[in-house]
Amino acid sequence: MNTDELIERLAKELQPVRPLPRPGIRATVWLLGAAAYVGALAVAMTAGRLPAGIGDVRMWLPLVAAFLATLLAARGAFASVVPGHAANAVGTLVLAALVWLGALVATSEWQLPAAAIASARHEWVCVAVIVGGGVPLMVLLAAMLRRGAPLKPGRTAALAAMTVGTLANVGACWSLPHASNEITLVWHGGTVLALVLVAAVAGRLVFTWRTAVRRNVPPPS
Amino acid sequence: MSDFTPRDPLGQLLRAAQQGDAAAYTELLRLVTPRIRQIVRRQRGFAGRAETEDLVQDVLLSLHAVRATYDPARPFVPWLLAIVRNRLADGARRYGRAARREVRVDENDVTFPEPEANLDVEALADAAALRDAVRALPEGQRQAIELLKLEELSLKEAAAMTGTSTGALKVATHRALATLRRTLRVKQS
Numbered sequence: 026m027n028t029d030e031l032i033e034r035l036a037k038e039l040q041p042v043r044p045l046p047r048p049g050i051r052a053t054v055w056l057l058g059a060a061a062y063v064g065a066l067a068v069a070m071t072a073g074r075l076p077a078g079i080g081d082v083r084m085w086l087p088l089v090a091a092f093l094a095t096l097l098a099a100r101g102a103f104a105s106v107v108p109g110h111a112a113n114a115v116g117t118l119v120l121a122a123l124v125w126l127g128a129l130v131a132t133s134e135w136q137l138p139a140a141a142i143a144s145a146r147h148e149w150v151c152v153a154v155i156v157g158g159g160v161p162l163m164v165l166l167a168a169m170l171r172r173g174a175p176l177k178p179g180r181t182a183a184l185a186a187m188t189v190g191t192l193a194n195v196g197a198c199w200s201l202p203h204a205s206n207e208i209t210l211v212w213h214g215g216t217v218l219a220l221v222l223v224a225a226v227a228g229r230l231v232f233t234w235r236t237a238v239r240r241n242v243p244p245p246s
Numbered sequence: 247m248s249d250f251t252p253r254d255p256l257g258q259l260l261r262a263a264q265q266g267d268a269a270a271y272t273e274l275l276r277l278v279t280p281r282i283r284q285i286v287r288r289q290r291g292f293a294g295r296a297e298t299e300d301l302v303q304d305v306l307l308s309l310h311a312v313r314a315t316y317d318p319a320r321p322f323v324p325w326l327l328a329i330v331r332n333r334l335a336d337g338a339r340r341y342g343r344a345a346r347r348e349v350r351v352d353e354n355d356v357t358f359p360e361p362e363a364n365l366d367v368e369a370l371a372d373a374a375a376l377r378d379a380v381r382a383l384p385e386g387q388r389q390a391i392e393l394l395k396l397e398e399l400s401l402k403e404a405a406a407m408t409g410t411s412t413g414a415l416k417v418a419t420h421r422a423l424a425t426l427r428r429t430l431r432v433k434q435s
Binding site for chain 2: 026027028031032033035036037039040041042043044045047106107108109110172173174176234237238240241242
């Protein structure tokens with residue numbers, strides 16, 4: 026098929042499409058649904074009680090920072106699938122991580138020995154909550170991101186993992202409060218970092234031009 | 247004021263295309279295709295005409311697939327260029343991977359490393375001399391050469407046809423080739 030024939034075919038099979046809302050709006054829509062899900066899970070796990078020490082800055086500041094990181098990463102993820110958008114994906118990812126991990130570092134007391142932090146086996150429950158609880162959020166987010174352009178699949182997926190990981194971390198910390206932020210920093214931070222790295226590598230399998238074209242361009246009749 | 251003004255006629259066309267206007271879409275694609283082709287040629291100067299058109303079509307298909315991502319309030323050209331650059335980078339990666347997998351065979355001047363396997367082609371240029379040399383072979387060797395090398399039968403088929411064993415046919419072929427090589431070398435010298 027030559028290029029003129031392709032143009033004719035594409036025009037002939039043209040279907041109206043609704044322009045995607047701006048990245049900030051799409052991120053907000055996803056966040057509303059995700060927050061409702063995480064909130065419902067947290068309420069179910071705590072029987073509706075507020076976590077102990079919620080008034081303490083060492084408790085609420087990392088939660089607020091994690092939520093802020095979620096907002097930043099979500100907006101960055103949706104912006105990364107819009108051609109011509111000037112958002113810096115890597116910069117956004119680093120900023121989100123700094124906001125969250127910085128708050129954890131700032132509110133840590135650094136009294137626990139490293140061995141005690143590393144051997145906090147009860148933290149595997151938090152890891153399971155972050156990873157397992159994050160799966161539905163990730164599926165929904167990936168489905169929304171796949172409506173965009175797979176310009177930088179690894180970066181888009183890394184931002185998506187940061188978005189989901191930090192929000193699931195909020196749910197985990199709300200449901201299973203920690204006595205020490207050092208443990209949260211190492212275990213939750215490590216889990217989210219691992220998710221981000223895996224996503225950065227696997228992103229190219231999920232966000233591909235081939236899939237985008239196949240979904241939106243009908244095969245020749 | 248937004249960027250979607252009469253100063254951005256391509257953006258207007260794509261906006262109309264998003265609403266299903268096929269004529270506007272055709273016009274848009276016809277307007278942008280030469281520009282895309284120009285960018286492809288500039289960045290992939292070594293590409294042939296077919297490869298250039300493949301890349302142009304790749305970009306057009308990608309543009310079509312993600313046309314919903316165009317925000318009419320934003321300028322059209324940066325949106326298009328982001329897609330073009332991305333698809334060209336993908337194309338370059340594909341080209342690099344293919345080049346690493348390929349083995350250039352046109353520089354190989356031998357078929358097998360052993361010198362005996364590489365007959366002097368000029369010595370065989372005289373078809374009549376070769377025909378005469380084959381005719382001069384002993385009956386068994388001539389038959390083996392004709393069946394296995396000229397008619398390209400398998401060893402089993404040739405053995406069934408001649409009533410000899412495959413081993414005997416191999417020996418006869420080997421001796422025939424040696425005789426032919428010797429005969430032709432003598433004739434050439």
